[in-house]
Amino acid sequence: MAGDRSARTDPDTLSWYEATARQRVTALADPSSVREFLPPTERRMSPHLPLFDLPRAFDDGIVVGEATLDGAPVLIAAQEGRFMGGAFGEIHGAKLVGLLRVALELKPKAVLILFDTGGVRLQEANAGETAIAETMRAIVDVRAAGIPVIGLIGGRAGCYGGGGLIAGTCSRLAVSEGGRISVSGPEVIETNKGAEEFDSRDRALVWRTMGGKHRRLTGGADAFCADTVSAFRRAALDLIGRAPAFDLDTLEAEQARLEDRIARFGDCHDATDVWRRLGVNDPEAVPAMDTDAFDAIVARVGEMDHDAR
Amino acid sequence: MTLAEILTSMFPDGHDVTVQDGLVSGTGPFADGRITLVGIDGDTPLGVDGALRLSRSVLDAIRAGDRAPILVAVDSDSQRMSRRDELLGLNECLAHLAKALLLADRSGHPTIGLIYGHSAAGAFIATALATRVLAALPGANPSVMDLPSVARVTKLPLDKLNDMAKTTPVFAPGLDNMVATGAVHVVLDSEKPLPRQIRDLIADLEPGDVRDRLGAERGGRPAAHDVARAVIDQAGRR
């Protein structure tokens, strides 16, 4: 399907954050290589949103399909963060689950998940929650078959709620400055625990605590990208080549890695305390750093690369 | 049923299960061998620390190599909502726990979820929903979000949501709705001994993930199974 070709799709200049899901897929993959499954013309729309007087989307907010990346076959899913916050509804989730299940038959070089989600779509909460559980099991099956599942995170909606758990199930994650990874969103924490616990209007706090730089510095992500499609493409190609196995050794290593993180940083109040303890000389300067300067910090601290995921 | 009643029913001859800070772990005799029990009791929220303690127990069970079943008993709150938990990577810790349970199942340990109280959101996904088969006891109350919170987010009046909840299982909290979507496979009989019922569940385990098929059969998730199938069909067609 021709999609949004009128907009700028040069992968070197196209902002990941600003692009639509379909633009990301088109520009990420090799030119003209994308074949979409259940495309918008099939009108597989939510059967539930009309009950809430809410508009539907022809693709229920997710693009799934196959493509090639540097000539190798891959399966791709991309969430549209602008439609219902990219949240998991029944159809949306089932498209991702179907894609992962068919990976076991097609044996692609990798499955790429372009996250852009606030989590479960509350109007279809039970279906969304269950789909997230199905997705996690399917990812584990795909990984155990030796197929890397790579998450790319840099969209408007971030990667929240069950999306954060799915991300934690992937083989590798690439994240940009704009990519936030978290379970409870800032507003959810504030609503439930008060502004003293988390002031959701303090955007700098949100980015420090949940943003791409913090996740990369603490090993929660495996690559940090500039906000372009090309940067994510390079990261994806690199990460596909070094995906960890899914086995007991990997999970034992992850257990040790996460326990070590809590032992070292469990008493830190702010992300800057964590970064200081990691050996970052001027942690206050990290949020404003450009990609090159940040990469230099990552290289110097040098302990966030691991196979424990 | 309470956790104490569950333990009495499961292990009339005794067990070594302990509960600390709301986290449950231990083993007891089961069938011809033992069963590992991990879980959350007392409507406790699940944060980074608790998730890693539970995953440690699960990995230990896998390392033992005896293929003993693992029962995941849950009466939890949602994930612990705090700045500290998110700073420390709660998404990784919850995903790690789920992966440990999924690896256990793949490694020959049948994993059985048993929800006997509340559970919600990330805590539910990382525990009960990461098992091979999820059973519930009558009175259990799983949810994604309570209706007053849904009302806040959707900006719909609570009265209207309460009315809609009666006819629309896809969004409303509660056990019946989670059964209808296929997330909960079966509701057990609390009047009958649990070991026999758990043994039957293990004996009847089906390969693969049957939850979307159950959701279609039960009407709580009318489209998911067909959609996943359609993706698979189109992907296979060239």
Added chain:
Amino acid sequence: MESLTFRHTTKKPLPGSVPNAITGVVASGNLEVLLERVLPPDACEVAIETPIAGYGDVWEAVVADFVARAQPGGLRISINDGGARPDTVSLRLLQGARLMEA
């Protein structure tokens, strides 16, 4: 939700051979437009689903203006509206027609 459908006869078919295209996203103040070359070459149909009721005459005018300008013969156009302003609707329709002409 309100459903509206407008049918027009055009003087000529829309040039090009792209079978279908989509542009835009369903979001607040935005819309998605799905275009399919499935009708007779002198026919155009525009079907709209919108959560904002009571603006049928505005939609009718925007669609009529688009049809007059683009002569989108052969197209079935389906719109999921998120509450877009008329100028945004016009822009998306013209974007969509350009995609189909490629």
